[in-house]
Amino acid sequence: MHDLIPRALQWLRLLFAPGTGKRRRRPHRPPFPHLHLTLVRCPLTAEPPRLPSHRSPYGLATLLDGAESALARPYLTAHEREAALQQRRRLALVLAADFGIDLDRHVIGAPEVTA
Template identity: 45%
Template structure:
């Protein structure tokens, strides 16, 4: 018996304190009366909107002779790559010359003009 009284009291307190679900309040509001719409007065003349424009610019064709076909930073990167390739080719030729000289016993100092006097 004591437990049912405690449950009933807790249920009643929660019913008073707890926020409502909104179901009981749905029909209590009076129906909204339509607002009175004021009469429309004639206003200024309507100006038509301009024609839509492409977000990518004007529809003019580009002149290929006046525009750069490639970006300058791409050309600079290609120049750096070409210089690296040239340097690798020079280094490869030097290595091959040294290997040939070592294998066949060629003294490279004799082939350099003026080197035999120093050696």
């Protein structure tokens, strides 16, 4: 904290004194350029097409029936079908292994066996 007063004065001088001139202002220009406007009469054109009015999906006159729309994702239904098939295979395997009951009546490529 040496030379506290000169440091404070130098700081105030840098803060309030004019700049060094390295970043000079540009010459004064009017804030808005002078425009020379010429009035031109345009022929009357047809009105541009309007956008349709905004309709809220919550204010429809008829209610939506969920059973009518096919909003199910196809990969979910395929997964459910595959899970049901896997469950049937497991049941057939358990019944065949534990009780000797065969649920598959048609096996491709195997001759039919009569008991």
